[in-house]
Amino acid sequence: MTRATTVRAVLAAAVLLVSVLITLTMSPRFGLDLQGGTRMVLQAKDSATTKADRESTDRTLEVLRQRIDSLGVAEPTLTRSGEDRIIVELPDVQDPRKAAEVIGKTAQLSFHAVQGPGTEQEKGKAAGLTLPDEEGRPLALGPARLTGAGVKDAGASFDAQQGAGWTVALDFHKAAGRDWTRLTGEAACHPVQDDRRRVAIVLDDQVISSPQVAPSVGCNVGLPSGSTQITGSFGADEARNLALLIKGGALPLPVEIVEQRTVGPTLGAAAIDASAQAALIGAAATALFITFVYRLFGALAAVALAAYGVISYAALVALGVTLTLPGLAGFVLAIGMAVDANVLVFERAREEYAERPGRSLRTAMTAGFRGAWSAVADSNVTTLIAAGLLFFLGSGSVKGFGVTLAIGVLASMFSALVIARALTEIASHSRFVSDYRGVNGIARPGRVRTWLTHRDPQLFRSPRRWLLISTALIVVAVVGIVVRGVNLGVEFTGGRLVEYSTSRPVDVETARTVLAGAGFGDAEVTTAGAGDLSVRTGDLSNDEEQALRAALAKEGGDTTKVRDELIGPSLGDELRRNALIALTIAILVQLGYLAVRFRWTFAVASVAALVHDVIILIGAFAWLGRTVDGVFLAALLTVIGYSVNDSVVVFDRVRELWAKARRVPVATIANRAVLQTVPRTVNTGMGALFILAALAVLGGDSLADFALALLIGICVGTYSSVLTAVPVALTLEKSSKAPPPARKRAPGRTSSAGTKRRDPLDNGARV
DSSP states (O other): OOHHHHHHHHHHHHHHHHHHHHHHHOOOEEOHHHHOEEEEEEEEOOOSSOOOOHHHHHHHHHHHHHHHHHHTOSSOEEEEETTTEEEEEEETOOOHHHHHHHHHOOOOEEEEEEEEEOOTTTTTTSTTTEEEOTTSOEEEEEEEEEEGGGEEEEEEEEETTTTOEEEEEEEEOHHHHHHHHHHHHHHTTSOTTOGGGBEEEEESSOEEEOOBOOTTSOTTTOOSSSEEEEOSSOOHHHHHHHHHHHHHOOOSSOEEEEEEEEEOHHHHHHHHHHHHHHHHHHHHHHHHHHHHHHHHHHHHHHHHHHHHHHHHHHHHHHTTOEEOHHHHHHHHHHHHHTHHHHHHHHHHHHHHHHHOTTSOHHHHHHHHHHHHHHHHHHHHHHHHHHHHHHHHHOOTHHHHHHHHHHHHHHHHHHIIIIIIHHHHHHHHTOHHHHHOHHHHSSSSOOHHHHHHHHHOOOTTSSHHHHHHHHHHHHHHHHHHHHHTOOEEOHHHHOEEEEEEEESSOOOHHHHHHHHHHTTOTTOEEEEOSTTOEEEEESSOOHHHHHHHHHHHHHHHSSEEEEEEEEEOHHHHHHHHHHHHHHHHHHHHHHHHHHHHHSOHHHHHHHHHHHHHHHHHHHHHHHHHTOEEOHHHHHHHHHHHHHHHHHHHHHHHHHHHHHHHOTTSOHHHHHHHHHHHHHHHHHHHHHHHHHHHHHHHHHSHHHHHHHHHHHHHHHHHHHHHHHHTHHHHHHHHHTTOOOOOOOOOOOTTSBOTTSOBOOOTTOOOOOO
16 A cells, blocks of 8 residues: 555544544534524614614624523524624524514613693604603603613512502613603602603603602602602513513614514424435435446445545534525535546546556556546536535525535545545555456446447537527527516515415415405415415515414414515515626636636637526426525526536546647547546436435425426536537637647656656556
């Protein structure tokens, strides 16, 4: 065993050991869509005195944190997003009404002197001047004498001795206490029962209490302490919420809920179970497939695949990445993509054997790793670009998918280029493995390669034929987009989508009739799988959602909310705009990268195939009536990475073969390159299809559209990378004056001084 093999084996063992320890000692962090709970996005608004910037939003966040801590929510998460948005995650909170009422209030508490009775005409015209008291009588109020910022503490208590019921006790800061004494002293100068002897306590332009100053308080003396009690017709919950709002303090800025998502815990648990089953079944099918195709070395790649699963999972846990539903799907998907590097290496090793049958298995494998490195690096970089775009341009769970995909790509490269290489190099030293071709799986060319070599089809004798087929597919997709329309989800249009589970089955028509009778005639009702109902509306408050659920419960019995998504119209416009920006940037970045790495003709052809795949995938969803939302965007950007990945492998081989035979027509070179890379494309695609099929069947409704989009995208991407990208490149090459690519100097052949150096694979023996 060589020194390099020993280093790889030790490194692989060390990383695996650390990964296993992390897996056994640390727990993953699940997002709300997996553990259940409510997620809100709050938009801070400019006030009359404060601009919604980073500093004021941070102050608002701290006030909200105090309020939510007082609610008793376990492990809430509050983070600022951008300059003026706050993301609030409340695990296990299934009814967001209570949280929204407390979080959303500005809690502008103020204390006013009462100047006398107001008039009905004045009531409500000028906030802070004339407001109705607790009994609805208008009161003329003076300017605010002190605000809630002067309140030190607030608490609710039940006063059984005085018979006042529930009251809220306030303690003031020192300066505010003096203002309170002065205010009550001025009020005490008026006769008992005179409205001017009252002090109005106003919360958000509503008089919550307007008590008279006690007769024992002298004129201009006031209450001697910096505390008071708010009395009124409070219930227990009203008193506690009022104390909570006052204690939390006044928000520096008013906030608006622009996004709200609620997921039931049963849905999250079902998604985790389904994803785990899909991962096990898909990975097992992939492992069996590559073992069947590549025999012993395929089995070693399956071992490396299992190691990849442990390493990537440990990396997610150690980095504290929040696992969301799309992120979990990305983790499962990356298992199928992890086979790609191994397949590239094994196919290159088979080619080395076919070209030079007399060389040793170890030499062929080393040449396979060296020959596949360029394609492995380029294809993984394109996938990392897609993952980076998902993270920086996506939102919410789509970001989690981007992080998971990026970690999966890096872990797959380590498992293929370190773990799998160490295992195959150790095995290739065995004489038994080297001598018996049926055992190692590399010394035989494979059925697909044998069939292609025998038939030698001339695919690009007429490139325009394939371009006409691709154009026809695009036309069909565009017709679907125009005629059927794209069914944008609430994430892009704004509105509310609620999914309910009923104890008694309710068909869609009955549900529509029931909701129309309850005043929700504009609600769109569809089935959501397993007998659940999905209701989509425009603007719908939390109270209206309760009324909608109650209407369904009359027909369906016990009605449980499974999922709830609310997106404000402004956020919907922004997300839709960001989605278009993400697609545009993805195309431009891929074009720039490919233009640097390849000829401009190859770059343009790859991007043309990429656009072809995007249009067809959107058109397919339009014809099928499927929803296009943030999860679809994640699938679409993944398809972009996969499509470019395939094109890179093909054009990398074209570049290599053309450099070796610069006088051969490029169409002949392209045909030869495609035939050589088809086995890799088929075997890699099969690995991904096993995973996606398992996700589509077992993943449930939450992952069905995601898996369907990737299934369509991978099939179309595999076609376009060969039969769209290559014909476009051949057409462009006819008008290109650039010379063929220069042949790369073989490593170890010649030194910079011109003297020959021995190839590390050459032991110096000559016959």
